[in-house]
Amino acid sequence: MQKDDRYFMEQALREAQKALKINEVPVGAVIVSGKSIVSRAYNQNLSLNDPTAHAEILAIRKACQKKENYRLNGCEIYVTLEPCPMCLGAVVLSRIKRLVYGAPDPKGGGVHSIMEFPFEKTNHKIEIRSGIMAKECGKILKDFFKSKRHFF
Numbered sequence: 001m002q003k004d005d006r007y008f009m010e011q012a013l014r015e016a017q018k019a020l021k022i023n024e025v026p027v028g029a030v031i032v033s034g035k036s037i038v039s040r041a042y043n044q045n046l047s048l049n050d051p052t053a054h055a056e057i058l059a060i061r062k063a064c065q066k067k068e069n070y071r072l073n074g075c076e077i078y079v080t081l082e083p084c085p086m087c088l089g090a091v092v093l094s095r096i097k098r099l100v101y102g103a104p105d106p107k108g109g110g111v112h113s114i115m116e117f118p119f120e121k122t123n124h125k126i127e128i129r130s131g132i133m134a135k136e137c138g139k140i141l142k143d144f145f146k147s148k149r150h151f152f
Contacts, residue, residue: 005100008032008078009133012102015042015055016080016140022047026140029055029079031063031072031096038075039063055079056087060094071095080137082109082130088117091126098127102137 008030015028019042028042041058045051056079064070076098077091083101088110091099099111106113111128119125 004032004035005078005129005132008037008076009080009100009102009137011037011040012055012078012080013133013136013140015040016137019043019055020140020144026144027055027079027081029059029077031059032076032078033063033067033072033074038066038072052086054084054087056083057090060090060096064094073097076100078132080133081105081141082111082113084108085110085115085117092117092122092124095124096126098129100129100132102130102132103134103141104130 011030012028015030016026019028020026024043024046030037031039039059039062041055041062043055044053044058056077059077060072063072063075072094075096077096078100080102082103082105083091104113108114110117
């Protein structure tokens with residue numbers, strides 16, 4: 001694990017906590033260039049009435065606007081949950097060089113869980129690191145969904 005992986009995942013977890021406060025699925029993401037955070041975001045599907053308003057998509061949009069470029073060459077994305085296929089596709093298309101995620105998503109993860117993304121067929125290769133702070137990232141999600149279940 002790179003020395004900064006934990007720090008940046010902690011920042012992504014802070015974003016997830018913002019989602020939790022507004023009753024969104026608590027997933028957070030940060031995009032880093034060098035040692036600086038370029039953008040941060042959290043899930044806002046319900047708030048924005050937008051099924052594409054995942055933390056990763058919102059963070060990518062903000063970073064592209066900030067950099068005034070649709071490519072995020074050299075950037076890294078830290079996300080608390082394994083990206084879904086849509087978000088993974090956006091990571092590839094934006095040319096992010098490194099994806100770091102915390103908890104696996106056995107029901108929707110597009111990196112390793114529900115599918116194997118065909119990286120060998122793409123012209124852009126991404127370095128992937130998983131399991132960073134997986135316990136903490138998974139706990140916020142488990143607690144959120146547990147609070148939604150009603151037992152009679």
